Amino acid sequence: MARPSPVARALSQNFLADRRAARQFARLAVPHGETAPLMLEVGAGKGALTEHLAPRCRELRAYEIDRRLLSGLRARFAGTPQVTVVGADFLATPAPRGPFSVAGNVPFSRTADIVDWCLRAPGLTDATLMTQLEYARKRTGDYGSWTLVTIRSWPRYEWRLVGRVARTGFRPVPRVDAGVVRIERRPVPLVAPRAYGRWAELVEAGFSGVGGSLHASLRRVCPRRRVDAAFRAAGVDAGALVGEVGPGEWLRMFEVLG
Structure with a gap:
């Protein structure tokens, strides 16, 4: 088994290689045959999720911090007009003014910061994030217990564990499986x-x-x-x-x- 490069370790990169999981993730991110007006993809990597998210979005901004991957991403989606590849740190990006969605196979080491960014964005309607399975289970109450982040945001957001991906579906293979967390803004907050x-x-x-x-x-x-x-x-x-x-x-x- 190939070892991850130093850069991959530093950026906490585990690229999704399971195409079936990528298709299922896209269905979870944009459910019920809908179309996302604007979606921001966190950590587009080599475009495994981008490929399946793009047909479901009117506009998809694919963020990737690793500049070594940008030319390949841009070449892959040069013929997909709704996709814009953005070479930048997602966390340093101002949130769009209007409604938008977030999706992505997030770097495990940056999950908490990315979730915090999402919860602070006034226009966020939903976020579908592939995270460490343990994180996903903790945040959604799947262990039968609840965390501060989930309870504090619960009046505004519903948290659900909507999927799992085996560790063998990634390259390099991480030590743990992944979970898919769905965070949806409530149409009417439960607390005024x-x-x-x-x-x-x-x-x-x-x-x-x-x-x-x-x-x-x-x-x-x-x-x-x-x-x-x-x-x-x-x-x-x-x-x-x-x-x-x-x-x-x-x-x-x-x-x-x-």
Whole structure:
């Protein structure tokens, strides 16, 4: 088995070689026979996903930071007018003003930064990202537990694990399988925009770990009687660990505490 080059390791590059997985990914990124008005592809690489995303987009901007790959990408898609190959760091790119989608086989080492970029972009409608399977499972509650990033953004975004790709489908072969995460902006937020700041503060306080339990952490920012009432309303045991409390239970607690 060929070893990854130093540049590939530095950029966390694992190129998708499984064409069936690439076709399935494109269907997940642009579902139900729709057409994406504008899509940004993160880490286009050699164009494995670009090839299948392009027919589903009116405009596709394929970002690639590795300049060694740009001439090949541009030659491959020279006859595909809706594709623009952009030789730049996706994370340094200003978000488009209007609605747009994001998709890509993201560098595993940069996943958190790319997700954060997406969640901060006002015009993002959805993001379909191929990540380490463990990351995908953690963020979507597939392990039966929940993380700060997911709970904090849940009123605005739905997170789903929509696919898996075996490690053998990449070159070089990584140590772990990949998962496909789908993040979709909700048409109507579950928490009113004026109350979202309070939601974020409450969730961050709960995940602070201060006090030894979720109940104790929330008592630092809310009166105990209200915390007790919130836990009863949500059907959450007072001894529950913060990761055990799901988005629906957080929302019910916020109705009492917010």
